[in-house]
Amino acid sequence: MQETLIHPLIEQRADPYIYKHTDGFYYFTASVPQYDRIELRRAATIEGLATAPTVDAWIKPDSGPYSELIWAPELHFNMGAWYVYFAAAPSRAIKDKLFQHRMYAIRNPNPNPLEGAWEFMGQVDTGIDTFCLDATTFNHQGTLYYLWAQKDVAIEGNSNLYLAKMKTPWQIEGTPVLLSKPEYDWETRGFWVNEGPSVVHRNGKIFISYSASATDENYAMGLLHADEDADLLDPASWTKSREPVLRTCYDHGIYGPGHNSFTYAEDGETVMLVYHARTYTEIVGDPLWNPDRHTFVKPLRWGEDGMPLFGRPSTY
Template sequence: MNKNNYIKTPYNQPFILNRADPYIYRHKDGAYYFTASVPEYDRIILRRSDSLLGLKHEKEITVWEKHDKGVMGAHIWAPELHYANGCWYLYFAAGAAEDIWAIRPYVLECKDEDPMTGVWKELGMMQPFDEYTFRDFSLDMTVFEHKGSWYCVWAEKVSSGKKISNLYIAGLETPWKLSTEQVTLSSPDYDWERIGFWVNEGPGVLKHEDKLYLTYSASATGECYCMGMLSIDADGDVLDKNAWKKERLPILKTNQEKGIFGPGHNTFVKADDGIKDIMVYHARRYDEIEGDPLYDPNRHTYLMELGWDHATPIFDAENNIIAKDC
């Protein structure tokens, strides 16, 4: 497929069907890798392509399956593929077979060159810095490198009172162990973050020129699901909550006219030209959901080319893209 072979969509045409919490990683050799939550919440899948849009039609393989009992036995959610220190890592959330809501972050490691065919070793739960971290419902962990140091951001519910989901950040000692105490980055402060549930989750990090942007998802997972954003100067201390600026309004939300419902849980990747910033996110094409939205299988993966107004990213569903042969 021609690497530039894409068109703008009529807004609500998905890139990959039935894949929520999508994550796309571009490796140093230019290859793209795709992973996401599957509707069964029982395994971790990968796709690989030489081009971003080629991921749509590539064969999908299962690299890991949930346990029949014990931890990592239920609700396999939001996997992310990263590469650090010459090894591959998969970060994901999982419950226990006997306690499906005991959700915590876990790590897999692959030391082989090819993560599609290599051996994945279970490293267990992400190791905390102290006794306060990952004690309650914790998920949606992402990691990023900044100025030679690695950091991770995740969502975790407070363990007393109303179960509010906050975003936290910490440094990394290794890809599987924190090096600092957790710092609260964001809490659901605004009305649009408190619909159904009080939630901040699904962080995604974008670097652009001299700033870092951290997007996140808010509220329950139906039509009210939407995205907010934090930003910080690249020279700022990312472990200092006060150095981050939080936007007062959502940056992306349901647009009935364009047929985009409940957009969220996004990440960012460079286009094949290495210049354009592409947002990867999920959404539905309808809002009439029977039962718990969490178990509705029709959250699909979308791609959106970001616009820029000086140092401000522009999120517009008119910039959704798909391959021309879709």
């Protein structure tokens, strides 16, 4: 099969999230290099997002528990309103230590989330008061689920993946269930991390992609899957890939692909893989403060067994 080299869709936007709504528009948000706000844009096509004007939906306060390091926003339409889920740290985070994030939600009832007023809904409380981030939501068989990464002091590493039902779009219901923790070599390079989960439903299965290891060239993506009729809150329902499904391509110089989302092409059927990656490894200082994680988009392919084929981050 002929491979085509791909280039960034949007430069200097990490943790990209693209959502195709029922109004026919594509909506985009991501971590901005300054980590100081939630930025939205929309366009009629995926390519159009690259040049679409941006709107600041929410800007962090100068101090307080959610006033620093605004990470990985995601825009969802749940129960008749728009929600952005994001992680934020307290104002002391930079001078003390980074990993103090908690998760928060804002809401906008306007049909167009780039217009209207956003309401701060507060912290999304998981019942565990530890570092957490990278929340996403998905609907399946009439239930709204919350899926995220969080630290457990009893488990070695920085973050694991958890799943819970939602009572409202900003409140979880019941006890969170541990789905995955860092255990393989490729998940524990630099940091022991499972984070950035995203969900796609296809071929009778629910797939959860996620990212692992440090955010440099070691960053890579793994995969969980369950039968669509299984109890998703039963950890035994999930099968975890032993090898990464997407990792650095040294041949073409695309490094540390991860923190992906899924959307659909203009045909409404083709699943598109959205992810960030770097185009060089000579990072000066902390990789988290390096702005050059760019947004890439490419079609996701599927095997005869119904499993997704991620290929390489540099080609499609």
